[in-house]
Amino acid sequence: MESKSILIKNATILNPGEDIKKSSVLIDNDIISCISDDLIHKDADKVIDAEGKLLIPGFVNTHTHLSMNILRGSGDDLPLDTWLNECIWPLEANLTEDICYVGSLLACIEMIKTGTTCLNDMYFNMGSVAKAVEDSGMRGLLAYCIIAFDDETLKKEIKNTNEFTSKYNNTADGRVTTAISPHAPYTTTPDVLKWVRKASNKENMPIHIHVSETKKEVEDIVELYGMRPFEYLEKLGFLGSDVIAAHAVHLSENEIDIIKKYNVKLSHNPASNMKLASGVSPVDKMLKKGITVSLGTDGAASNNNLNMIEEMKIATLLQKVHNYDATALPAEKVFEMATINGAKTLGMDDKIGSVNVGKKADLCLLDINTNYFTPNVNPLSHLVYSSVGGEVSTTICNGEILMENKKLLCVDEMEVFAMAENATEKILSKK
Numbered sequence: 176m177e178s179k180s181i182l183i184k185n186a187t188i189l190n191p192g193e194d195i196k197k198s199s200v201l202i203d204n205d206i207i208s209c210i211s212d213d214l215i216h217k218d219a220d221k222v223i224d225a226e227g228k229l230l231i232p233g234f235v236n237t238h239t240h241l242s243m244n245i246l247r248g249s250g251d252d253l254p255l256d257t258w259l260n261e262c263i264w265p266l267e268a269n270l271t272e273d274i275c276y277v278g279s280l281l282a283c284i285e286m287i288k289t290g291t292t293c294l295n296d297m298y299f300n301m302g303s304v305a306k307a308v309e310d311s312g313m314r315g316l317l318a319y320c321i322i323a324f325d326d327e328t329l330k331k332e333i334k335n336t337n338e339f340t341s342k343y344n345n346t347a348d349g350r351v352t353t354a355i356s357p358h359a360p361y362t363t364t365p366d367v368l369k370w371v372r373k374a375s376n377k378e379n380m381p382i383h384i385h386v387s388e389t390k391k392e393v394e395d396i397v398e399l400y401g402m403r404p405f406e407y408l409e410k411l412g413f414l415g416s417d418v419i420a421a422h423a424v425h426l427s428e429n430e431i432d433i434i435k436k437y438n439v440k441l442s443h444n445p446a447s448n449m450k451l452a453s454g455v456s457p458v459d460k461m462l463k464k465g466i467t468v469s470l471g472t473d474g475a476a477s478n479n480n481l482n483m484i485e486e487m488k489i490a491t492l493l494q495k496v497h498n499y500d501a502t503a504l505p506a507e508k509v510f511e512m513a514t515i516n517g518a519k520t521l522g523m524d525d526k527i528g529s530v531n532v533g534k535k536a537d538l539c540l541l542d543i544n545t546n547y548f549t550p551n552v553n554p555l556s557h558l559v560y561s562s563v564g565g566e567v568s569t570t571i572c573n574g575e576i577l578m579e580n581k582k583l584l585c586v587d588e589m590e591v592f593a594m595a596e597n598a599t600e601k602i603l604s605k606k
Contacts (some may be wrong), residue, residue, distance in 0.1 A: 179203075181202040181571070182199060182206075183540070184214070185199060186228055189230070191507075191514045192528050193513060194517070198212055202574050205535055208535065209277070210530070211310070223540070223569065227544045228543065229548070230540055232315065232539070233514075233539050233570065234286075235293045235469065236286065236294045237419065237514075238421040239481065240470060241307065243475050243477075245275075247476060247479050248498040255391075272302065275599065276300075282481055284588055287578050289567055289569075293313065293314040294308070294315045296317050296318070299342070300321045315352075316352050317354070318355060319340075319356065321335075322362045322395040323362075325364075351572075353380060354380050356379040360404050369411060372411070375417060383419045388424060389424070392404070404430070405467055406433065414521075418439050419520055419521070422444055423443070423456055425454055426457060437467065444473040444478075445489045445493045447477040449530045450478065455497045459503040468512055470483060470487065472486055487506075500511055537599075541558070541566040
């Protein structure tokens with residue numbers, strides 16, 4: 176492959192945990208090779224003038240179901256059990272590989288346009304999801320979602336998981352990697368979870384699972400096993416630093432201690448939890464205990480968008496009002512959740528999550544000459560509390576420019592929109 180370089184000149188750089196600074200960034204192929212005030216135009220094949228732009232690491236969305244973008248607006252204003260059983264699962268029965276590809280590509284477009292460069296997805300028809308992530312140019316940790324209540328189904332799910340991981344792990348120039356994903360404690364058995372733990376250890380792959388999303392889920396697990404979900408998972412020997420637990424809303428003090436003990440990583444999904452009235456995760460408390468909590472959007476059928484900038488604002492405001500504490504989850508902490516904590520959650524913090532030399536060039540530029548950033552006295556505050564996502568002008572992943580000056584370069588946006596409308600008509604016609 177012919178080498179290429181990009182120079183981002185005169186950027187205002189906002190890095191998690193650091194003071195803001197003005198500098199220039201040189202990208203060689205897929206790596207940030209230099210950050211300096213002395214870089215000049217002749218140092219690169221392409222130059223981006225970032226005067227009046229805010230340069231941040233690309234957002235890391237740690238819990239998604241990309242294909243569900245095709246179901247956006249389905250089952251609004253319903254509790255989780257009703258939403259799943261009477262709306263989503265019947266619709267999902269009509270999803271094909273082609274429809275999942277379209278839904279996933281639609282999701283990737285949405286994320287690129289709002290500054291997300293990396294995602295963590297679990298669903299089915301995951302080969303279609305992997306193809307969409309590859310075609311979009313994004314980075315993704317992907318997992319086939321296992322649901323099994325008996326040995327016969329487990330055998331089929333093991334086969335599906337192994338086929339997916341063997342075919343797609345470390346593909347798309349390393350942008351697509353795979354995890355192992357039991358859906359949740361209430362949709363699997365102890366044998367399923369024990370197999371997942373063994374497979375994860377053997378293949379050195381992360382585990383992605385829903386845990387403690389609703390009160391009913393916790394009550395059902397207590398009734399079945401005589402203990403709460405994280406206590407149950409600990410007893411099975413399931414927990415470890417490679418476990419990514421989505422939601423983690425209803426937690427006892429003992430469970431928080433268990434999460435800390437095993438260094439379990441959490442994905443907080445505030446908009447989805449609010450819409451489904453699932454509850455409020457004790458995020459501020461867990462961050463203060465040193466637990467790694469990242470940010471996810473969940474799927475577009477329960478959010479209803481994948482905008483991480485909006486998710487940051489919702490996350491911090493929810494903690495403040497829930498705790499009656501205006502100091503809870505400040506802007507700098509929620510920005511860390513959306514960037515470097517997301518990278519830590521996926522085991523990728525040595526590669527992504529901050530604008531540093533040696534890391535992958537997964538970056539985002541926002542236009543700060545806009546009403547949401549004016550007066551420009553505190554870019555971090557404006558990013559978290561004021562921005563709506565439309566300020567994102569350029570998105571780069573793995574050193575490739577996916578969007579420049581708000582023009583998508585990776586896919587034909589209007590063509591995907593037309594495909595999505597057609598796919599939705601097919602799904603709804605089968606109801």
